[in-house]
Amino acid sequence: MAERLIELRDIKKSYGNVFAVGGVNMAIDQGEVVGLLGDNGAGKSTLIKILAGAVKPSSGEILVRGKPVHGWSAAKSRAAGIETVFQDRALAVQQTIVRNIFMGREITTAMGLLNVGKQRAEAERLMRDIGFTSKVFSPDSIVGQLSGGERQGVAIARAIYNQADLIVLDEPTTALSLTETEKVFRFVRNVRESGRSILFIGHNIHHVFDIAERFVVLDRGRVAVEITKPEVKTVDRLIAFMEHVAHPAGANPLDDSPATTGANL
Numbered sequence: 079m080a081e082r083l084i085e086l087r088d089i090k091k092s093y094g095n096v097f098a099v100g101g102v103n104m105a106i107d108q109g110e111v112v113g114l115l116g117d118n119g120a121g122k123s124t125l126i127k128i129l130a131g132a133v134k135p136s137s138g139e140i141l142v143r144g145k146p147v148h149g150w151s152a153a154k155s156r157a158a159g160i161e162t163v164f165q166d167r168a169l170a171v172q173q174t175i176v177r178n179i180f181m182g183r184e185i186t187t188a189m190g191l192l193n194v195g196k197q198r199a200e201a202e203r204l205m206r207d208i209g210f211t212s213k214v215f216s217p218d219s220i221v222g223q224l225s226g227g228e229r230q231g232v233a234i235a236r237a238i239y240n241q242a243d244l245i246v247l248d249e250p251t252t253a254l255s256l257t258e259t260e261k262v263f264r265f266v267r268n269v270r271e272s273g274r275s276i277l278f279i280g281h282n283i284h285h286v287f288d289i290a291e292r293f294v295v296l297d298r299g300r301v302a303v304e305i306t307k308p309e310v311k312t313v314d315r316l317i318a319f320m321e322h323v324a325h326p327a328g329a330n331p332l333d334d335s336p337a338t339t340g341a342n343l
């Protein structure tokens with residue numbers, strides 16, 4: 079059985095009287111792609127900021143490989159192997175791919191000088207491993223000249239260089255064309271093949287359904303359902319469920335699925 083990488087237990091985050099996250103339990107195993115879905119304001123951003131250690135939960139427990147971690151922080155999140163690619167990707171677009179991958183963690187020689195050759199070779203390897211190759215660009219290409227999907231690839235390569243076991247992708251395909259989305263999907267599949275995990279956040283249910291094997295649907299800060307793709311069966315059933323969450327009326331479309339928690343329904 080795959081190792082349990084990260085587990086959130088009853089995680090809550092309140093801002094004044096508002097619970098952005100109101101008691102979330104979820105886990106991510108090694109080598110799986112989990113889709114995180116939910117309407118605007120469902121709590122997705124808050125949850126991934128908590129995972130990244132950028133926001134402190136008001137209460138709850140975070141376990142890394144089965145062990146509770148106290149005083150969760152950005153440093154502990156990194157040490158746990160969690161790397162988040164936020165929507166702005168934090169790339170320096172005027173700089174080369176190499177500079178972006180190694181920014182702040184450059185490979186140096188014994189003399190403390192930048193090891194340009196080694197960085198270049200390592201960048202090439204990282205790019206090849208995630209399926210990010212082209213005759214048109216090299217590690218020395220300027221990031222600003224890359225397409226949206228390719229920029230996502232640079233951010234993913236950087237996350238892998240930073241020794242990520244779990245890469246959190248915040249809406250990586252928003253505003254991307256079909257071709258660009260396919261590139262991102264290729265990177266995600268290769269990352270998964272390498273045994274790493276992905277938490278894929280998206281508004282486009284079709285994209286999330288295509289790439290993830292398991293889905294966690296948030297609703298008003300709680301998990302409305304946690305379900306595998308074989309249990310959901312079709313994207314239409316997932317969409318129907320999301321509509322049901324937003325406007326509960328009639329039967330829950332996933333009622334015949336064993337994993338339905340119905341927490342909010």
Ligand SMILES: Nc1ncnc2c1ncn2[C@@H]1O[C@H](COP(=O)(O)OP(=O)(O)OP(=O)(O)O)[C@@H](O)[C@H]1O
Binds near residue numbers: 121122
């Ligand atoms: N810093 C904050 N101060 C006050 N309320 C906040 C803060 N951050 C989030 N919230 C509230 O918490 C709830 C969840 O917000 P969050 O941004 O996590 O949702 P989301 O699912 O990421 O939404 P979206 O898809 O629109 O980004 C919302 O009601 C939001 O207004």
